[in-house]
Amino acid sequence: MLNLSQNGSSVWVAAAAELALTPTAVALGKFDGVHLGHQRVIQPILQSAIAEQRWRNGETPEVNLSPHPVTAPNLNSPQKRAYSTVVTFHPHPQEFFTGQPRALLTPLDEKVELLRSLGVEQLVLLPFDKELSALSPEEFVEKILVKQLQCQKISVGQDFCFGKKREGTAQDLQSLAAKYNIPVTIVPIKTYTDELPPDGHSLDPELTADDRISTSLIRQTLEAGDIPQSNILLGRPYTLTGVVIPGQKLGRTIGFPTANLQLPEDKFLPRSGVYAVQVLVRGEATSTTPTMIQGVMNIGNRPTVNGTHRAVEVHLFNWSSDLYGKTLIVQLVRFLRPEQKFSSLEALRSQIQQDCAVAREIFRTEC
Ligand SMILES: Cc1cc2nc3c(=O)[nH]c(=O)nc-3n(C[C@H](O)[C@H](O)[C@H](O)COP(=O)(O)O)c2cc1C
Numbered sequence: 001m002l003n004l005s006q007n008g009s010s011v012w013v014a015a016a017a018e019l020a021l022t023p024t025a026v027a028l029g030k031f032d033g034v035h036l037g038h039q040r041v042i043q044p045i046l047q048s049a050i051a052e053q054r055w056r057n058g059e060t061p062e063v064n065l066s067p068h069p070v071t072a073p074n075l076n077s078p079q080k081r082a083y084s085t086v087v088t089f090h091p092h093p094q095e096f097f098t099g100q101p102r103a104l105l106t107p108l109d110e111k112v113e114l115l116r117s118l119g120v121e122q123l124v125l126l127p128f129d130k131e132l133s134a135l136s137p138e139e140f141v142e143k144i145l146v147k148q149l150q151c152q153k154i155s156v157g158q159d160f161c162f163g164k165k166r167e168g169t170a171q172d173l174q175s176l177a178a179k180y181n182i183p184v185t186i187v188p189i190k191t192y193t194d195e196l197p198p199d200g201h202s203l204d205p206e207l208t209a210d211d212r213i214s215t216s217l218i219r220q221t222l223e224a225g226d227i228p229q230s231n232i233l234l235g236r237p238y239t240l241t242g243v244v245i246p247g248q249k250l251g252r253t254i255g256f257p258t259a260n261l262q263l264p265e266d267k268f269l270p271r272s273g274v275y276a277v278q279v280l281v282r283g284e285a286t287s288t289t290p291t292m293i294q295g296v297m298n299i300g301n302r303p304t305v306n307g308t309h310r311a312v313e314v315h316l317f318n319w320s321s322d323l324y325g326k327t328l329i330v331q332l333v334r335f336l337r338p339e340q341k342f343s344s345l346e347a348l349r350s351q352i353q354q355d356c357a358v359a360r361e362i363f364r365t366e367c
């Protein structure tokens, strides 16, 4: 079990249900991306934890989002407040079934950090193996949720499926859990249209038939380089977090030094090409250094210099100090253009200059 803490709050990460802190208030699913739909599913378990804390303090809860009456927790034992817990699967079920590694919108560290910032206390990673995938919905509820996690409350999305061959629905979960007096909140589907201002653009119909916010839809928008849409669906900017490693040191010779990023191997990369980005240098924010630094980023093989592998490199505006070994948190703002092979370094230099001008204009008018 790991306790990952930052800014005073922390998340317990349990690598199996039997290692979890109990009792629990559980949100169930894969939660890759921790997008707006996921955040809606997580909300009721946070409210339940807070409500129960209020109960302990002698207050009555203001809201009850559950379709079932919430029974008062047993306050006689030392820890009866349910830990707000996200229960997910590791590896991603698709990775288990296909045998192929799956790139993730939020690799584990990033997911933990996002859950922590939402106020989740615990992440339980259920090892997704033959045994778990063969559990019937009844067995999953009894063995994992009731016995191991001592679940007091559950939240899932309306389209949640679980158990062997995904044969259990959210309604099945509700009736199975009712046998143990566990209330299940079924959260209505959150759509892209929910998020749009009245005059906002609708989704490209080529991308998807429906506009349900999902991990798959966000991956498609990122692959298309439609960053404003990705960011709306996520409810925050899509972010690449990595450590700065040495590059070929050619950038400085053309006047555009770049920080080359090493990302988690399983991080999902958006469309290759050039982006306007805002960057946080971990540990560098002071009263004199602005928190967010603007810049441009290239994702690609760098054909102009006969690059051999895909690199992710960032040029920060108005920045001169060494960044090697530092962690950059890079927020994507806008895709600017695809990568090109230029006939000379001079031609590349001139294009990057234009990229910077376009990015500055975007920051001036939109950020
Ligand atoms: C904003 C930006 C745009 C870039 N566009 C291209 C491009 O279109 N084609 C290309 O071959 N390399 C492109 N690059 C990558 C450069 O080739 C690379 O930064 C340079 O070779 C320095 O690499 P180094 O940091 O490993 O020394 C771009 C880099 C930046 C920062």
Ligand SMILES: Nc1ncnc2c1ncn2[C@@H]1O[C@H](COP(=O)(O)OP(=O)(O)OP(=O)(O)O)[C@@H](O)[C@H]1O
Binding pocket: 028, 029, 030, 031, 032, 036, 037, 038, 040, 041, 155, 156, 157, 158, 159, 160, 161, 187, 188, 189, 190, 191, 212, 213, 214, 215, 216, 217
């Ligand atoms: N748009 C949404 N609105 C409400 N609930 C959602 C939404 N998307 C997912 N959920 C719920 O959040 C939990 C986690 O979702 P999960 O990550 O398993 O699916 P997903 O986001 O639809 O991803 P994928 O596209 O990979 O199926 C589940 O309980 C699911 O039903």
